[in-house]
Amino acid sequence: MSTTGNRKTAHELDDALRLLDHELNGLQLNEPVQIRAIGGYALLKHGVRRAEEAYTVDIDTVTADYSAAVIAAIERVAEKAGLDPDWLNNYNLMGDPEDVEQMLDAEWLPQPMDLRNIAVSIASVPTLTRAKIIAADTAALSGRQRDASDLEDLLEHQGIKSLSDFQRLYPDPYDEYPDAQALVRRHLGIAGAPKAKDRFPELNDVSLDGLDEDWADLDSVLVDHDFERW
Amino acid sequence: MVWIARWRRAVTGTPIYYEAQTNWSPADFYALWRYMDRLFQYIGPTKSLQAALDHPESLSERDKTRVARVAALQAKRTGKRDDELASLDLSRMSEDTRYLMKHMLIQSERLELAVERFPNLRGLLDVGELGHDLYLDAHPRGTYEYFTKVGIHL
Numbered sequence: 237m238s239t240t241g242n243r244k245t246a247h248e249l250d251d252a253l254r255l256l257d258h259e260l261n262g263l264q265l266n267e268p269v270q271i272r273a274i275g276g277y278a279l280l281k282h283g284v285r286r287a288e289e290a291y292t293v294d295i296d297t298v299t300a301d302y303s304a305a306v307i308a309a310i311e312r313v314a315e316k317a318g319l320d321p322d323w324l325n326n327y328n329l330m331g332d333p334e335d336v337e338q339m340l341d342a343e344w345l346p347q348p349m350d351l352r353n354i355a356v357s358i359a360s361v362p363t364l365t366r367a368k369i370i371a372a373d374t375a376a377l378s379g380r381q382r383d384a385s386d387l388e389d390l391l392e393h394q395g396i397k398s399l400s401d402f403q404r405l406y407p408d409p410y411d412e413y414p415d416a417q418a419l420v421r422r423h424l425g426i427a428g429a430p431k432a433k434d435r436f437p438e439l440n441d442v443s444l445d446g447l448d449e450d451w452a453d454l455d456s457v458l459v460d461h462d463f464e465r466w
Numbered sequence: 467m468v469w470i471a472r473w474r475r476a477v478t479g480t481p482i483y484y485e486a487q488t489n490w491s492p493a494d495f496y497a498l499w500r501y502m503d504r505l506f507q508y509i510g511p512t513k514s515l516q517a518a519l520d521h522p523e524s525l526s527e528r529d530k531t532r533v534a535r536v537a538a539l540q541a542k543r544t545g546k547r548d549d550e551l552a553s554l555d556l557s558r559m560s561e562d563t564r565y566l567m568k569h570m571l572i573q574s575e576r577l578e579l580a581v582e583r584f585p586n587l588r589g590l591l592d593v594g595e596l597g598h599d600l601y602l603d604a605h606p607r608g609t610y611e612y613f614t615k616v617g618i619h620l
Contacts, residue, residue: 242482242501276500291497293504318479330538370535377536379512379574382503384609385620412528423607 243291244319246280252317253295253354256324259309260353268355269306272298272344274367275328278358279386281347284393294323298333298342298359301326340366362405365390369406373416387416388423399424483567484558496602496620498563502570508547509583511540513575548583556589562600566618568593573612 244252253271260269276292279285302310314321330336344357359367368390371383396402402420411417482501487494511519518525518533525533556564568590571577581588602620613620 243497293501327542328539330535374532374536377512377515377518377533378507378539379515379576380503380507381570381574381610382500388607388609419609423609 242293242320244293244323245291246277248317249277249292249295249323250349252313252319252323253349253351253356255317256309256313257351257353259312260306263305263309263353265353268351268353269302270297270299271295271324271354271356272333272342272359273356274298274359274364276386278364279389281358282361282364282393284361284364284386284389294320294325296328297324297326298329298336299326300329300333339370361390361394365394365406369408369413369416372419373413376415384419387419391420391423397424399426483554483563487560487562492601492604492620495562495566495600499566499570499602499620502567503574505547505550506570506574506576506580507540508543508545509551509576510544510579511537513578515540551580551584552586554584554586556586561593561596564590564593565596566600569613569616569618573610 273281273295275294275296276285277295280290280292310324311321313319314323317323336342340359340363342363343360344363345360347356347358349356365387368383368387371378371380372387375381375383391402394405396405399421402424408417482498485494515533515536518529519537522530522533559567568577571580571590577590581591596617599617599619602618606614606619608614609620610618
């Protein structure tokens with residue numbers, strides 16, 4: 237496979253970051269430019285994507301807007317390295333970075349790259365997974381298709397083979413991400429498994445409101461113990 | 467704004483959708499799929515999102531939150547890459563690429579909006595059957611029911 241501006245390996249993007257570090261020397265920054273990578277680049281750095289698909293287009297960062305001078309430096313690097321002009325962007329940021337971090341319960345792993353002007357961190361695998369759960373859950377609205385594929389890669393990377401494992405690691409007690417849950421069920425080959433609320437309608441009483449975690453536990457039991465026998 | 471697209475091409479070389487596909491592997495088509503999936507986000511809201519925005523009164527509280535989240539991201543994107551979208555030249559693309567693009571736009575509920583906003587994409591409406599299946603993965607998972615149905619495997 238050839239690499240073009242539309243296909244870059246993590247190694248090539250690391251080189252671009254070194255080039256950016258050099259470009260930033262002239263700006264006399266008071267503190268390093270922060271990069272908190274959460275998209276394809278972070279997946280590559282974790283080795284989540286299969287080797288033959290180990291490329292991405294850009295680095296998505298969960299940080300506030302950069303200054304005009306930093307953006308100009310990013311664009312100069314694009315020109316030199318044959319990258320898209322917005323190869324480093326925060327397009328996926330909704331609102332304040334702090335809000336996103338709280339929503340994802342984010343954990344960032346500093347990357348030792350020996351750069352003077354840039355501090356690079358990547359999202360941990362659980363953080364990436366939570367981000368992809370949220371993104372995949374709204375795929376029908378957003379039309380983004382690759383999040384589902386990424387979520388499946390992350391499940392395989394973590395060796396998640398049962399719904400109970402998934403729900404233990406990524407609990408959704410209030411059923412906030414039903415479409416993502418359905419995707420995970422399909423991926424695990426349990427698409428037809430009924431949810432406990434459907435299987436036992438007689439228990440679906442208003443007096444049981446507030447027991448969402450118990451419902452989720454029961455869902456797991458139904459799946460893990462072969463619901464067909466119930 | 468077309469000059470921006472030209473500049474982008476000058477900077478980045480041949481865009482992936484114009485590359486010769488001789489000896490392309492499933493991984494190459496997967497790269498194309500990811501690139502176009504990203505690019506198509508910039509066309510505008512999906513039908514489902516637009517319907518939700520037009521009739522918020524029909525949404526549950528949970529769905530209102532989800533719609534607000536997606537709408538905020540969509541608003542940041544719509545229009546930002548119009549230059550590249552307007553410069554897409556279907557005649558320079560392979561039949562496989564045009565087929566993939568058409569069905570990606572159908573699956574993401576953006577085909578009508580795409581041809582309305584970008585007349586250069588109207589030719590996608592005439593794209594017919596392909597005559598062979600497209601493999602975007604050597605070991606397809608069949609994640610996307612629609613794609614599998616139209617012979618696109620990933």
